[in-house]
Amino acid sequence: MLRSALGSPHEFVITYELVPGQGCCGKKVERLLDLAREVKADGRISALSITDNPGGSAALAPAAIGAELLQLGIEPLIHFSLKDKNRSQIVSHLYLYQRLGLRSLLVMGGDFPKPGYYGQARPVFDLDSIQTLQLMRDMETGRHPGCALSLEQPQRRLFKGCVVSPFKATEAEQVWQYAQLLRKAAAGADFIISQLGFELGRFEELITFVRRRGLSQPVLANVFIPSLPVARAMAAGKVPGVLLPPELLARMEQEAAQGRSQVRLERAAAMIVRLRRMGFQGVHLGGNGLSCSDLRTVLDQVEVFDAAAELPDLAVDFPLQGAWTFCRREAGRLEERPIQPGRKPGAVRIRALSHRLMFDQQLLTGRLFAHFCRFCAQGRRRTAALTLLERAVKRLLFSCRMCGDCTLARSAFLCPQAGCPKRLVNGPCGGSRFGFCEVHPDRRCFWVRVYERLDPQTTVSSLAALPPLPPKDWALEKTSFWVNWFTGRLRQGN
Known part of the structure; x- marks a missing residue:
């Protein structure tokens, strides 16, 4: 179980993200399930997460793939997006997940809906992630009038995660992210997964913040392995909330021109080793078009790098130039910067x-x-x-x-x-x-x-x-x- 794996201080947990597409069957779904079977056979990935209408486009509901993963003996981590659920639907889905045995949920607001059938869908966002975490806690403790989660069987208790981004470019955005993280933890989040990013210094800020604020929740660092087309889309701002540094895009363009695109797998492996040494409880892997062979290559390389006395001379840290950082290094130690809200008080x-x-x-x-x-x-x-x-x-x-x-x-x-x-x-x-x-x-x-x-x-x-x-x-x-x-x-x- 993901809960027990993250609860073990000596285990480094690896999860991988699956992205269901449109349609209930076909080659795309079969490829996902084939990858899941290979992951199960490999044994090094603890859970497969399943996205919920990523990018705001309609796709196969995560419960469908999650139920099939359970039959294969794999732990599903369900993305629980709030953009298209009102509070009644949220409660209904919680009952559904408990009934199906889908215990682990990653609670998030989700991307704004994109135009689809007859134009733009009406966004819901009836509850935010903090309110949803509180709702789940109140249902578990019996404080929610008329609704309760089934807790008679311990295996049905939900394991609730939240998301934080340490990769914001401005002071206001970053301060809000860390304040929101503290509120999500207080609202009942059991674990934390970071937004994807490519700057090791920001990952270090996150794990330092979590430790100094006394949060007990385990933290997974999000390691995304983009293809060149996806990297271009991220750099162009087409993926909400993601900042891909120009230096990384330029390096990937050069690697592609030289026929060395597989370097991205080695770079991810070296990044995972550094994050493990930083103190993260695990990593949340993602990447479009990755095969199980690619994942095995990354995990094999992690073992090689981890056993080596020194890490290879491979660029894995890509700071975003000119961005505000939450911490600065003083005498070898990270210290929080003073913040300056209220610069434009208006009336x-x-x-x-x-x-x-x-x-x-x-x-x-x-x-x-x-x-x-x-x-x-x-x-x-x-x-x-x-x-x-x-x-x-x-x-x-x-x-x-x-x-x-x-x-x-x-x-x-x-x-x-x-x-x-x-x-x-x-x-x-x-x-x-x-x-x-x-x-x-x-x-x-x-x-x-x-x-x-x-x-x-x-x-x-x-x-x-x-x-x-x-x-x-x-x-x-x-x-x-x-x-x-x-x-x-x-x-x-x-």
Whole structure:
């Protein structure tokens, strides 16, 4: 089991990523299963992970391949993407996975859906990864009203993973990633897998951060072995959240021209050995078009390099020039850099003062406004008039969408329903590049803008300590938040 393998301090765990395509059968599916059989026979890979509609395109559901892997005697690691599941579907899928014996899940937001049948699918993102991890924990402990996971049999207990990217180019993106990691760990994540990257220094930052923050979750480093066409696509920004350094692309172009494309396998092997010596519990391997023979070559070479006194003179570290790094090296030791949020505060102070005057009932203005809203709530016409007033004011100031469950005060008075395509209320996804949005590359990431408006005294720890906002109650959509707040219809703080 993946759980027991990662729980052993002396075992270096290797997983490999399978990418199902469109269709329920055919040569592509058979090739995946043939590779799985060969992997099983080889015995050095602990689990095969299965992607869930990668890139936002519809594909064979991971449960189908996962069930067949179980029949072959291989541990499946199911990617549990939230982009196309509402909370009811999430619960339904959890029951399905337990029923099928699919115990290991990697929880992630997922890539924004791409156009398909009759155009663009409606993105869901009803829960984010933090909320989903909390949901799973609450179902296990019986705190979720009406729903529970089956825990009578220990083999059905779910093993929940989360994702973090240490490869962001800007301060705001990277600080959010580490703050989100701490929140995911607190929400119940059992293990961590990094985003793919090609800079050893960033991997070292990640494992150092995990150790110093006292996280007990094992960490797998993501080692991706791209082909030249995929490397070109990554360098061009066509893979959400992935930054491929120009130096690596140039080296791969040169290797291809010289007929030395297989060097990528040796490079991956040398990288795995370095990551193992860094202290990672294992690696999560991936790569398009790799055969089982390629995987055996990589793993054989790992054993050769690991046994050698010195590693070969092979370039495996490709820093992204000009990118902000979370740590700097001082006297041979990695130290966290001071961070500088709040560089563009805008009108936050004025809006925060207005918010306090309206909603703090320890103040006379807050008590008067509360009384006025409750008075309006007693009549349909008065409620409608107040709702119209609220809509006009907040649309002008915040581009408000009238969700009825306002979280402006938690996002520096920027509206995530209007500003974030995924409508995330607890922090960013991992899809941004150089501070720009995954969905709208010409726009700056919403949560980067929030970071620039935060209190300058904000730290990673203070961001991580914020209680995660619960899921929105969509029955309140298009209603007055002011009324909902003062009449007790909301279950959360603002």
